[in-house]
Amino acid sequence: MTVSALENIDGFRDKWPFAARYARVNGWRMHYVDEGAGDPILLLHGNPTWGFLYRDVIPPLVSAGYRVIVPDMIGFGLSEKPAREQAHSLDGHIANLTGLVRQLDLQRLMVVCHDWGGPTGLGFAMSNPDRVRALTVMSTWAWPTPPAEFHTRLVPWRMMHAPLVGPYLLGRHNVLARRGVYLSVVDRERFRREAQPVYEAVMPDAETRLLTWVWPRWIPLDDTARAQARFAWLEAELAKSRLPTLIIWGREDEVFDAATFAERFKRLLPHADGPHMVTGRHFLQEDSGREIAGLIAAFLDRQGGV
Amino acid sequence: MADVTVIARPVTEGTRQALVLTEDRLGHYPEFRAFFVRTFDLDRVGLSEPGFVRAPSGMAYALVFVGRSGEPFPSGLEINAIVEALEPLDDTAVDTDLWAILGWMIGGVGAPWTVEDLHATGRLYRIPAAG
Numbered sequence: 001m002t003v004s005a006l007e008n009i010d011g012f013r014d015k016w017p018f019a020a021r022y023a024r025v026n027g028w029r030m031h032y033v034d035e036g037a038g039d040p041i042l043l044l045h046g047n048p049t050w051g052f053l054y055r056d057v058i059p060p061l062v063s064a065g066y067r068v069i070v071p072d073m074i075g076f077g078l079s080e081k082p083a084r085e086q087a088h089s090l091d092g093h094i095a096n097l098t099g100l101v102r103q104l105d106l107q108r109l110m111v112v113c114h115d116w117g118g119p120t121g122l123g124f125a126m127s128n129p130d131r132v133r134a135l136t137v138m139s140t141w142a143w144p145t146p147p148a149e150f151h152t153r154l155v156p157w158r159m160m161h162a163p164l165v166g167p168y169l170l171g172r173h174n175v176l177a178r179r180g181v182y183l184s185v186v187d188r189e190r191f192r193r194e195a196q197p198v199y200e201a202v203m204p205d206a207e208t209r210l211l212t213w214v215w216p217r218w219i220p221l222d223d224t225a226r227a228q229a230r231f232a233w234l235e236a237e238l239a240k241s242r243l244p245t246l247i248i249w250g251r252e253d254e255v256f257d258a259a260t261f262a263e264r265f266k267r268l269l270p271h272a273d274g275p276h277m278v279t280g281r282h283f284l285q286e287d288s289g290r291e292i293a294g295l296i297a298a299f300l301d302r303q304g305g306v
Numbered sequence: 307m308a309d310v311t312v313i314a315r316p317v318t319e320g321t322r323q324a325l326v327l328t329e330d331r332l333g334h335y336p337e338f339r340a341f342f343v344r345t346f347d348l349d350r351v352g353l354s355e356p357g358f359v360r361a362p363s364g365m366a367y368a369l370v371f372v373g374r375s376g377e378p379f380p381s382g383l384e385i386n387a388i389v390e391a392l393e394p395l396d397d398t399a400v401d402t403d404l405w406a407i408l409g410w411m412i413g414g415v416g417a418p419w420t421v422e423d424l425h426a427t428g429r430l431y432r433i434p435a436a437g
Contacts, residue, residue: 154418158335163331164332167327172327172401175433217331
């Protein structure tokens with residue numbers, strides 16, 4: 001899929017005026033936008049979104065004098081979407097991101113992480129600390145089981161991605177983009193009007209939605225889980241990290257609730273700034289994009305600016 | 307879900323198999339793989355033949371089990387509608403049938419998985435077949 005497929009959606013280009021760029025990374029075709037000039041800020045989305053999630057965050061950061069790079073995770077947005085579940089792994093996605101950063105030779109990066117952009121972005125940052133200047137974490141996690149009580153529940157979480165049920169609900173019916181995101185924003189009417197058609201259109205067929213049920217299956221629920229060791233490593237590396245870190249959280253976030261998750265990041269990274277609370281559920285960028293951009297720019301200013 | 311029944315291989319002359327749902331990781335929760343092994347005697351049958359079920363629409367479905375080196379069998383599953391060879395699918399009927407097949411599967415997998423929880427999840431996400 002290319003960006004032209006989205007241009008018949010009312011107002012899409014007004015909201016997403018950015019030039020599409022592509023890079024071959026780790027064997028896959030990755031779409032990204034690259035706007036502005038200055039020290040780079042990498043904005044990372046998760047499941048089931050794409051760079052569009054950051055449409056209100058990009059312009060203020062560019063205006064503040066930063067270069068803003070927003071990749072679409074392989075499997076989402078305008079990036080290549082592999083057809084087989086086995087194409088996806090947490091390590092593979094970290095390698096995808098590492099491939100892009102090295103290709104663009106980005107240095108002094110602020111890595112901004114949301115949802116699965118957290119484990120991937122923080123995994124990249126911990127394995128490439130020489131390229132990273134600072135971190136921002138939002139509604140994500142970076143430690144082994146269990147991520148949240150929500151993820152251990154049978155309804156809806158485990159049922160939603162169970163064998164065959166996942167391909168049916170999330171593949172045939174696209175329920176994460178169609179309903180899941182809607183339920184996880186504060187201003188649902190605005191979301192329905194301005195964003196939902198874009199999130200749905202970018203995953204038009206069941207095969208293009210594969211990663212929406214594969215990522216849930218990568219969340220460790222017990223000690224035998226595939227990503228258990230990687231998350232344990234990630235938590236240990238973060239605990240040693242002294243990278244300046246900003247914590248931003250949605251006040252209304254019920255999935256990754258602030259009292260559990262933002263506070264755990266604060267314990268893991270006691271030097272972190274925040275948590276700064278903004279209006280938002282899990283997809284807080286939908287409700288508070290400009291405020292988030294302001295917090296990031298102000299934080300970087302305090303670190304010495306552009 | 308009594309509306310789904312395991313059947314012997316149906317007459318397939320003049321039909322084709324139309325792929326309608328694919329699962330690459332049947333053992334993500336091992337009890338799901340165990341259900342299919344038990345129901346279709348897969349430890350004995352292996353890859354020699356698909357399993358067949360009849361769904362509420364009256365249509366038959368072939369459950370094609372997929373093996374993957376190094377993983378317990380079956381690692382994956384394809385559900386194929388058996389339809390008239392040159393006719394297009396009735397996608398609405400297929401969707402309702404698939405929902406019934408999921409209910410049959412969940413009921414067979416057993417606790418803690420329940421058909422009621424499947425339906426609750428379907429209603430939360432406004433799946434037409436969930437009512």
